[in-house]
Amino acid sequence: MAETTTTAAAPRRMSKRLQSNLITYGIVVAFFVIMTALDAAGILTNSLAGQLVPICAYVCMAVSLNLVVGISGELSLGHAGFMSVGAFSGVVAFSVMGGIVGNGLLAYVLALIIAALIAAVAGFVIGIPVMRLRGDYLAIVTLAFGEIIKNILNNLYVGLDANGLHFSLTDAKSLGMQGGSLLINGPQGAAGITKMSTFAIGIVLVLVTVTVVLNLVNSRTGRAIMSVRDNRIAAESVGINVTKYRMIAFVVAAALAGAAGCFYAMGYSSIVPKKFDFNTSILVLVFVVLGGMGNVRGSIISAAVLTVLPEMLRAISDWRMLIYAVVLILVMIVSNNPTLHQFFEALKAKFRRPVKVGRAEKGGEADE
Amino acid sequence: MSILHVEDLNVYYGSIHAVKGISFDVEEGEIVTLIGANGAGKSTTLNTVAGLLKPREGKVEFEGESLLGIPPHKIVSRGMALCPEGRRVFLQMSVRDNLEMGAFTRTNSAEVADSLEMVFERFPRLKEREGQSAGTLSGGEQQMLAMGRALMSKPRLLMLDEPSMGLAPILVQEIFNIIKALHDAGTTVLLVEQNARMALSIADRAYVLETGKVSMSGNAADLANDERVKQAYLGG
Amino acid sequence: MGFLTNLINGLSLGSVYAIIALGYTMVYGIAKMLNFAHGDIIMVGGYVCFCAVNYLGLPTGVGVLLSIVACTVLGIVIERLAYKPLRNAPSLDVLITAIGVSYFLQNAALLIWGSDTKSFPSVVNLPSVSLFDGQLVVSAITIVTVIAGVVVMVGLTMFTGKTRMGKAMRACSEDRGAATLMGINVNSTISLTFAIGSGLAAVAGVLMCSAYPTLIPTTGSLPGIKAFTAAVIGGIGSIPGAFVGGLVLGVIEIFAKAYVGTQLADAIVFGVLIVVLLVKPSGLLGKTVREKV
Amino acid sequence: GNSGSSSAGSSTTFKLGNIGPLTGAAAIYGNATKNGAQLAVDEINAAGGSIQFEHNCQDDEHDPEKSVNAYNNLKDWGLQVLVGPTTTNPCVAVSAETNSDNVFELTPSASSNDVIGGQEDADGNVTTARKDNVFQMCFTDPNQGTASAQYLAKKQLGTKIAVIYNNSDAYSAGVYKKFEAEAANQGLQIVSTSTFTDDNATDFSVQLNDAKNNGADLVFLPIYYTPAALILTQANGMGYAPDFFGCDGMDGILTVEGFDTKLAEGLMLLTPFVATATDEKTSAFTKAYKDAYGDEPIQFAADAYDCVYVVKELLEKTGCTPDMSASDICDKLKAAIVDGYTYSGLTGENMSWKDTGEVSKEPKGMVIKDGVYQPLD
């Protein structure tokens, strides 16, 4: 009896998960197609066109942060730090690679990869102390690391000349360069960046990020990560190396944020460390929470919508940030209102098969 | 007039209909027990009476006055206490502070001190652990603390949600002795128990709950001899 | 002498952090939420006092009182409107709401008071104390801030540890449902917490703006974060911890600026936080709460 | 937001865009440039000449990303010429965009090298290539630094000099670097150099102590007026009273609400414009500005005002018409501006532009006396 039910349930569940993932990919692709079509038809406003690159970058940031916050269950308040590590290392890598393989797409892709790797290393190094902490203590330490990264980048000078790369932590003068160009100029950041990032590349990056996260989630590693989130002691007691799996989530997210940072930086001609401060970390966190914890599709949509929202409200300039704030508060209040919640549950239940046994599902799997 | 009158109570968790039209009465000075399987809605009923949950329909009257719409903290000061399922002691507070919190609504400090003495007398283990933070107590110790804390408000109606859960046999007996003693001292008790045998042995009347409804009710002794009850709840 | 000057400057900055941190710790300890809007209430406190003194021509003392009253009311209103509906929400949702409130306050201040800097007149108009033939000048505001910090810390410790309301607050912080069953009015207890926290924010705002006389809509954010850091260093939830953490942070920040360089001061401050937490994961004076299995 | 604009876009008006920080910590600058430009546009339109403008000013909150967004927004509106952005960091980002779109850009006040590109910094490094469509109405930072050092030396204003600058700001760091280099040439003695960052701009006790302990009698502040006001107040609190000397960023300090202007007595700064000057142009402008906006104009309002007139004259000179594309207009204007064109306005007489994008004009030293700016000489 039980036999038949379960074997029937298995493929259905697989396909449900697959279906949900396909919808997610579909949304990204559809967004690309629509925007490209609008552009071709000349309907796309410059304002929106100009935001496509940052939208893709923020989507990648939100999806990767979701891996830490939603899926691994650790509140990280310093995600922008990894973005800036990626941004600056990417800019330097591109200049160096440009000299070797030419200033083309190849150098750019290499830069993205190098940025991701360096951010991953940063994530690992930072992860060592961070993973010893939990909860709000972990949150404040990630915040601290975000600020430390910014502070260090504010003091970092990198130059490139015929002799190669020069680094300094004091000032540009001590680089001791002969001619050449100053790639990173301390707090003034990097200027004169070759703008390589395009919307199409951004979509590819989003797809890669989403694939990595979704595939990770639906695997042994992902389940281990989620088990630690749900109950650390129980996870340990079934033999899971808790630190290892928290670290995997943290490092993968850092790497993805690094790539997003490089992509972002190379969409602007100049970039300063201050851009990636606490406020940016918070901004991305807002995307994640509004999109739903552990919900990748939600992160994508909320990152895109919330990036465009302030620009759409430009017409009411003085009021727009106030309205943004009110929207944020209202969304939180409304989504936690039991009466409304019940209403949506009931609505959802209408569209769903009745559940066979026991209680209705609550929560939901973190796998879409 | 009964001290507690519940009529046609309907409680939902979201779309889950947990309590489906339960009615019962508790008379002054009685011990009444609610028994039933896991998930029958016993805790939900108690929590609703205590004001922690809002019923969608139905009446809850305490000493003739409706409790609906009255916030739970005010219900406490009217003389009703609930010792909740799962203990819910204040883990980071000391045993003594926990007990003092139980007397939050009482202002006469001399009387409170007497109650404290009384609780320590009944549960000497708590006296031993007076200064220890409740979080490091064993499960059973926490259960004693929870019950002691409920007693500290000196309630006229004491509601106990599975007080014997996780207790050593000797303590189970002790808990039931205490309930009997409270009863003798005039406190009305509404008891929810998995340990139906014990519960029925001390209760005056009982209600059997099944999936949110009252399926049987009556004199506790009669129910204890009922075949269906024996079969389902007393282990044959 | 340079060292002493720096130490005094550090204590001055530190006691500002300490007072902010006390408010933070209070709200965190009881309501279990990171109230990111706390720093912005400080800012409002500063503006209210500024307006009272500069526009209404009220005496400074009245301005300070007005500011405390305004912030207390503001704290209660924010709690009722924005946080109360989220009593049972996941903590991250509450955090995001607090961030929303923070944005709201900043932008409302922008609309009301404009974005240009206001120079805050000191509320302490006493002469500075000059020691060692004027080599060491301790400003009156520093002395007042340090004293205020001590008074607030002692007061709060007594309040939460000894009084009935204080114990009710601790009960609410652990288990609101159980607290209700004890007859505690959880809503008013949490409101009271916010009222006290916000009133403290006003005091902090006035003192901070007096010591560092500049006022813009974002005045509160960075000190808010620093004070939060201070609270964590001291052991979040611990009242003496917040005070000690604040002082430690202020002194380290000034020493780092003076002896290492202004550039890396923040990195050092946050580095200290990390080191402290690694050595003592619950902060200097925080209690280690072990989960019993 | 958008400032008042005249009738809906038609082919009889040029669309003049403007970007600046209208909110946020640098809002004073943005609002000044917005108002200054608006004043000029209103005058030009009222005069009813062949050139008529529609003016649209967008907020960038002093953030590069927002500034680029603002620029794209202006493009959607149909922007033909850009005046702005007001501050350096956003301007660097936007000028890269205007450069690739070939839109003529004249910034009233963004003074860093990177705005125009192609310049070596004090260490001989080049970070950006020359953007040939971008010009400045203000001095470049290096020029300010050099001028300040020369001025101090010439007037023998200080023997021991301390510098406090904002290391996170391209403008401030740019001025400082050239100042330092030139100070060495001029034999000025710098006894203390300390920095701060935007995140650390509320407490200057350490920096002031350093200056005081090293016996500095003049403190050079190549920074914005907001932290400067704080520095003056804190110095006063600790009983330290050296002379203070600033650059264009210092302008606005007297408008800080609640600031005890007595503290600014004796403060010197380099600026091309003072509202209290008595020449006809300045007093007319100051009056009109006060009538329209209620405050005294600061130099950036004047810079923006001049910008609009320069654009107008160039459009006239090159015979551009409103139906031309932004790129065609740009080609004409960028050729014309370096082709022996001179302009005399509020911020200088006979100003001209090099093909590096820099303006050449004379800096003026000002000192605050009795609460108003007075020429130093």
Add this chain to the structure above:
Amino acid sequence: MSNMTASERHAAERRERTKMVPLPSDSIVPERDVNERPVLECRHLGIEFGGLKAVDDFNFTVGKTEIAGLIGPNGAGKTTVFNLLTKVYNPTHGMVMLDGQDTAGMDIAAASRAGVARTFQNIRLFSSLSVEDNVKIGLHNQIKEHTAPAVFRLPSYWKAEKQMHERALELLDFFDMGVYANHVAGSLPYGAQRRLEIVRALATNPKLLLLDEPAAGMNPSETAELMDNIRRIRDEFHIAVMLIEHDMDLVMGICEGIAVLNFGKIIAKGTPEQIQSNPQVIEAYLGKQDEEA
């Protein structure tokens, strides 16, 4: 079996109860296990919490397929013993041998890999995940699948996933829980949650299964079913089970060797019959049984 009443089942079990034989180490094991290496040996095990000897000189042996019981008053230290066996706590004295392997220096995860699995006094499921995922997580160290192949969806990933899926359902079906496979664990009825915890523990392929009050909150008929399940686990998985329980019907019904703890010390060891009649145990734990046990 299912048409037998609970008491009939108990009687049947008692009839076929194995003979217990003493070992040199003053412990007893079932006759059938006497030639096998014991799965658990505790020697002089002890732990102190700030002076409190929660467990003291604990000596106990569990045979390879024994069902052992650990009883004692509340706060006697039973759960603490489990925490010592699973390395949640590190002992301050003595040692634990798991299937001949010293567990000193292991952490919780290592202890699990060494063959001990447990359930918790307060249910600890991965409550937001599906029932099947809960079991798959239990299989973590049984069926390996690496991160990189999973991210790139290589064939090895699909193979491992299929294996895990099949094994998980097999285990769930063993407890008639296949129907719940797609349900969110936290939404299961209480009894099912307790069973799921056991399934998850079994998924780790343990040699010793520790159950902490598995019958808490169950009524007698549910308890009887649980007893069946525990026996089936022992018989079909050929492992040892050690359980803590206050329900004497269950303990006396299925345990072969029993230890009684009081104040951290063993006060009695023996077969159910010996324990039930031990005056010390009656005094400290059982109380005078006025009803049939």
